[in-house]
Amino acid sequence: MNQLKGKDLLRITDLTTAEIQGLLDLASKLKSGELQPTCNKVLGLLFYKASTRTRVSFSVAMYQIGGQVIDLNPSRTQVGRGEPISDTARVLDRYLDILAIRTFEQKDLETFAQYSDIPIINALTDLEHPCQILADLLTIQECFGSLSGLTLAYLGDGNNVANSLLLGGALMGMNVNLGTPEGYKPASEIVKQAKELAIDGAEILITEDPVTAVKGAQVIYTDVWASMGQEDLAETRIPIFQPFQVNDQLMSHADHDAIVLHCLPAHRGEEITDEVMEGKRSRIWDQAENRMHAQKALMASLLGIV
Ligand code: CP
Ligand code: NVA
Helix, strand or coil: CHHHCCCCECCHHHCCHHHHHHHHHHHHHHHHCCCCCCCCCEEEEEECCCCCHHHHHHHHHHHHCCCEEEECCHHHCHHHHCCCHHHHHHHHHHHCCEEEEECCCHHHHHHHHHCCCCCEEECCCCCCCHHHHHHHHHHHHHHHCCCCCCEEEEECCCCHHHHHHHHHHHHCCCEEEEECCCCCCCCHHHHHHHHHHCCCCCCEEEECCHHHHHCCCCEEEECCCCCCCCHHHHHHHHHHHHHHCECHHHHCCCCCCCEEEECCCCCECCCECHHHHHCCCECHHHHHHHHHHHHHHHHHHHCCCC
């Protein structure tokens, strides 16, 4: 994966189909222990939002390849007090080898990338969550052997995770069905881009009918109804999103062998029931584990150590 050396991952579309496939295959080899790269590099984590999986999986992945991690908590660094991103970025560039950022605005992430030469990784913005989607695709590949031709149904908010799934799924030849209430669809540019990027005849379907979305799908996916930064909207959204809850009834319309994924954290009883989360179709814990393997593959590739 030498072609990724020195690059940024700001959006899932920064990767080609071949590069995503290469990262998934590399992640599998890292997971099985077939490959064990080592380095003496330092990863910075600059997270403006809470995180369990992303923070810990990035950290452990870096430790496992021999590197070190610095947690640049914005409330304890000057950027949190208003130091311009363009200044902070140029300074961090001189210390760190790679930097993962979780923030609100995609344009702030882009400013970091513009002012630093080290690889900048999107660890979630309001627009996208590309690292999550790499782990999701790895999980789906493990379950079904390959990706092209499968149908993934996402139920819920047309948010960051939905955007990256649409684009990443299309790049891998997966049909992506989005079941969202009216007014919560992803931006039309994202849908258009996904349709343009789709390979192998993959289709993108945006529907307000949850049953239509899951019909015949092999992968059923959901995320919270109110994302970080939208906490005040959570209560008003519950009745609007209720018909899109992933429950046993909705699952009965999915493919016989369908699996269930959730990026987590989950609000049990809202977007997904306890029964489905703990049920036999759930691959949610494998999916969470795969964050670590996928990000190890990503970092090793961006750092040029594989
Ligand atoms: N899925 C995910 O990104 O989880 P965290 O918010 O815990 O990092
Ligand atoms: N859509 C969620 C994902 C959390 C991993 C959020 O942005 O809060």
